[in-house]
Amino acid sequence: MIHTENLTKKFGDRTAVEALELDVREGEVFGFLGPNGAGKTTTVRMLTTLIGPTSGTATVNGFRVGQADTDIRRCTGILTETPGMYDRLSAEKNLTIFARLYEVEDVKGQVEKYLRFLGLWDRRADLVGNFSKGMKQKLAICRALLHEPAVVFLDEPTSGLDPEAARLVRDFIEEIKAHGRTIFLCTHNLDEADRLCDRIGVMKQRLITVDTPMNLRQKLYGRKVVFHLREADDALLARVRALPFIKEAQRVDNKLVFGLDDPEAHNPALVRLLVEAGADIQFVGELRHSLEDVYLSLVGSTD
Amino acid sequence: MPKIWTIIDKEWAEVFKNRLVLFTVIFMPILFTALPLIMVAIGSSQADMGDATDLPASYLEMCGDLTGSACFTLMMVNQFLLLFMMMPLIIPVTIAAYSIVGEKTTRCLEPLLATPITTAELLIGKSLAALIPGVLATWLSFGVFAVVAYMLVQSPELLRRILDPMWITAIGLVGPLLALAGINVTLMVSSRVSDPRTAEQVSALLILPLLGIFFAQIIGVIAVNVQLMQLAAVVMVAIDAGLVYLGVRAFQREVTEWANQRMGESANEQIGE
Ligand SMILES: Nc1ncnc2c1ncn2[C@@H]1O[C@H](COP(=O)(O)OP(=O)(O)OP(=O)(O)O)[C@@H](O)[C@H]1O
Numbered sequence: 001m002i003h004t005e006n007l008t009k010k011f012g013d014r015t016a017v018e019a020l021e022l023d024v025r026e027g028e029v030f031g032f033l034g035p036n037g038a039g040k041t042t043t044v045r046m047l048t049t050l051i052g053p054t055s056g057t058a059t060v061n062g063f064r065v066g067q068a069d070t071d072i073r074r075c076t077g078i079l080t081e082t083p084g085m086y087d088r089l090s091a092e093k094n095l096t097i098f099a100r101l102y103e104v105e106d107v108k109g110q111v112e113k114y115l116r117f118l119g120l121w122d123r124r125a126d127l128v129g130n131f132s133k134g135m136k137q138k139l140a141i142c143r144a145l146l147h148e149p150a151v152v153f154l155d156e157p158t159s160g161l162d163p164e165a166a167r168l169v170r171d172f173i174e175e176i177k178a179h180g181r182t183i184f185l186c187t188h189n190l191d192e193a194d195r196l197c198d199r200i201g202v203m204k205q206r207l208i209t210v211d212t213p214m215n216l217r218q219k220l221y222g223r224k225v226v227f228h229l230r231e232a233d234d235a236l237l238a239r240v241r242a243l244p245f246i247k248e249a250q251r252v253d254n255k256l257v258f259g260l261d262d263p264e265a266h267n268p269a270l271v272r273l274l275v276e277a278g279a280d281i282q283f284v285g286e287l288r289h290s291l292e293d294v295y296l297s298l299v300g301s302t303d
Numbered sequence: 304m305p306k307i308w309t310i311i312d313k314e315w316a317e318v319f320k321n322r323l324v325l326f327t328v329i330f331m332p333i334l335f336t337a338l339p340l341i342m343v344a345i346g347s348s349q350a351d352m353g354d355a356t357d358l359p360a361s362y363l364e365m366c367g368d369l370t371g372s373a374c375f376t377l378m379m380v381n382q383f384l385l386l387f388m389m390m391p392l393i394i395p396v397t398i399a400a401y402s403i404v405g406e407k408t409t410r411c412l413e414p415l416l417a418t419p420i421t422t423a424e425l426l427i428g429k430s431l432a433a434l435i436p437g438v439l440a441t442w443l444s445f446g447v448f449a450v451v452a453y454m455l456v457q458s459p460e461l462l463r464r465i466l467d468p469m470w471i472t473a474i475g476l477v478g479p480l481l482a483l484a485g486i487n488v489t490l491m492v493s494s495r496v497s498d499p500r501t502a503e504q505v506s507a508l509l510i511l512p513l514l515g516i517f518f519a520q521i522i523g524v525i526a527v528n529v530q531l532m533q534l535a536a537v538v539m540v541a542i543d544a545g546l547v548y549l550g551v552r553a554f555q556r557e558v559t560e561w562a563n564q565r566m567g568e569s570a571n572e573q574i575g576e
């Protein structure tokens with residue numbers, strides 16, 4: 001759906017995006033992570049033809065950036081970093097203007113569909129300036145969807161929102177995701193990326209890595225299982241460590257933490273051994289590293 | 304084409320809620336209509352203008368068999384009619400200055416540029432949105448002026464002189480064409496600056512040559528006539544065509560610093576409502 005080769009943008013001597021190689025598949029939610037100034041917005045702007053790349057190529061929905069810009073504009077929707085709604089116009093008017101500019105055939109129908117989708121149909125005549133920040137953001141997302149684009153770019157959709165509004169917007173993105181659209185999501189919120197994205201690209205001027213949230217964790221830390229026992233001691237730990245599939249074993253008070261490649265296959269044997277050894281198992285769980293740990297170590301390692 | 308109307312519709316809905324723009328659109332025509340009318344009223348109330356010998360010779364010649372007060376009125380009219388030509392320039396330039404830069408400061412321009420609208424459609428829409436109210440306001444005030452002046456002086460001859468082909472050409476054609484030139488320069492400037500006042504000030508310079516003609520006429524260096532006006536109209540058509548073409552080519556469609564959040568915070572405070 002989106003493909004870039006060697007995509008580079010320089011502002012004077014400052015390189016904002018360097019030799020970006022990306023492949024975003026149809027129908028996936030692709031998370032784009034990176035610290036401030038990493039070049040996320042610049043990338044989105046290049047892919048939506050708002051700025052021209054310095055070098056390299058990109059195609060969106062089969063159209064080449066710089067050659068078929070109008071076609072790209074027709075099949076993409078964008079929530080810009082600052083939503084930029086006309087505060088002095090009503091919600092309906094805001095959407096109507098954009099529906100017309102996006103060459104929507106049934107302007108009235110589409111505007112009504114999305115206003116109802118947002119639960120704003122009754123407030124369609126209200127000025128956007130009077131809406132809450134979360135509402136405005138959702139309206140701006142709808143504005144990007146009016147023409148049912150194949151790809152939607154969302155640049156930090158939840159930044160600057162309070163937790164409640166952010167949650168509204170996040171739930172909303174999940175709903176859109178259910179419609180099977182390709183979504184390119186820039187965010188600083190790692191839980192959001194974890195929850196919404198099929199794959200995540202971490203970038204800082206250059207692309208550091210791309211993978212599913214799960215694989216990212218695993219690549220860095222492997223998978224870990226934790227057993228809470230009524231009582232645990234080092235002798236027990238030593239018996240488990242002797243098992244061939246255990247890569248790592250650790251005791252923290254009454255908890256045993258094991259690193260293994262395939263918990264689904266090996267956990268039953270582990271449980272059996274612990275029970276036979278007389279351990280009282282209270283809880284068993286997977287120890288998940290937060291995506292934040294992953295992200296920080298990825299971004300930090302490039303310094 | 305329909306996108307041009309969308310832009311016009313949007314501009315009118317949005318720009319006229321800006322108090323400064325509204326003030327210019329309403330106050331200027333009232334001022335420009337009231338001032339010459341006051342002069343006419345003063346002129347026509349002076350009964351001893353019978354011989355009118357203190358008027359410039361060129362006017363006496365022009366007045367022919369008009370009465371003194373009608374002649375005086377005509378002179379005033381001639382001078383203020385040039386202001387009527389300038390009016391459609393001042394109003395639209397104000398609107399145009401705010402229309403692009405205002406959209407930058409409120410960050411509405413970026414999503415707009417992401418739509419499949421062409422630069423020409425965007426600029427033509429914005430030009431027309433700025434031009435039409437200015438021209439209509441001018442025509443309306445000119446009409447009001449002509450009617451009230453006639454009621455004050457009661458001279459059919461005077462009315463004929465006001466509705467002279469020269470003035471019809473000037474106000475009907477040259478004024479709007481001048482305005483279009485001003486708008487295009489303003490749009491060109493405002494696509495490259497981030498403060499509406501800068502755009503307005505640069506464009507205000509355009510009024511200088513017009514003011515030059517205005518004063519040249521007052522002191523009697525030149526007397527505008529219909530041929531001069533027709534020539535001006537032709538020249539302006541050529542200039543406008545060139546400016547529209549240049550404007551579309553020179554318009555900076557790429558988003559730049561104005562679209563960035565941090566820059567934006569301060570810009571938002573600047574936009575005086
Ligand atoms: N128009 C511009 N002119 C000059 N430099 C720019 C311009 N736009 C962006 N930059 C620079 O390019 C770099 C990347 O900026 P960009 O906005 O893409 O980062 P980002 O990843 O979106 O950051 P954030 O998380 O803060 O939104 C920054 O160093 C920024 O200052």
Ligand SMILES: [Mg+2]
Pocket residue numbers: 040041042081155
């Ligand atoms: Mg950004």
